Amino acid sequence: MPTESIAGLVKDLTTQLSAIAVEFGARADRLHAAPAGTGEAQPATPLDARELAKQLLAQRLARFDHFPAELFHEPAWDMLLALFVAHEERRTMNVKTLVGSASAPVTTSQRWIDHLHKLKLIDRVIDPVDRRRMEISLSDSGYTAVTAYLRRMGAG
Known part of the structure; x- marks a missing residue:
């Protein structure tokens, strides 16, 4: 099977799984909205964005x-979520830690870091104490985008 076909199948599977996840989330929201026996709808308690991430x-x-x-x-996406959690927990991440969160080879992860930086979703700063290390964080626009996505997915 050609690589393009496999990539297409994986993309279709990812889209379908995402749609299923959204449907399950909506069903869970409906279950939380009307507790059994009360007859009254109560708003579901949204997760905070950090917990959802x-x-x-x-x-x-x-x-x-x-x-x-x-x-x-x-x-x-794995890196953006990890950076969001680190931001919310007021932790810094260096390249090595971020690469470890990506479940991908080091070179692939480093290429993605470069690409995310070009898209202005992350910031890179050389560690002032150890100039061989680079600290990575979400940029303002990256933080805004991830937060908006998490809110759309049900975070409060």
């Missing part, structure tokens, strides 16, 4: 327990 990362990693790793390659 942590859950998304955990769900993404859990896939590797059930499916071949080559089915799921989104190192950029």
Whole structure:
């Protein structure tokens, strides 16, 4: 099977899984909105954005327990989520730590870091104490984009 066909199948599978996740989220919201026996609708308590990002990362990693790793390659998204959590927890991330969060080869992850920087979604700063290290963080526009996405997915 040509590589393009496999890539197309993986993209279709990812789209379908995303749609299923959205549907399950909507069903869960409906279940929380009307507790059994009350007859009254109560608003679901939204997760905070940091917790939702942590859950998304955990769900993404859990896939590797059930499916071949080559089915799921989104190192950029994994890195954006990890950077968001680090930002919310007031932690800094260096390149090595960020690469470790991506579940991808080092060279692939580094290319994505370069690309995310070109897209102005992340900032890179040389560590003033150890100039061999580079600290990575979400840029303002990256933080805004991830926050908006998480809110759309149900974070409060």
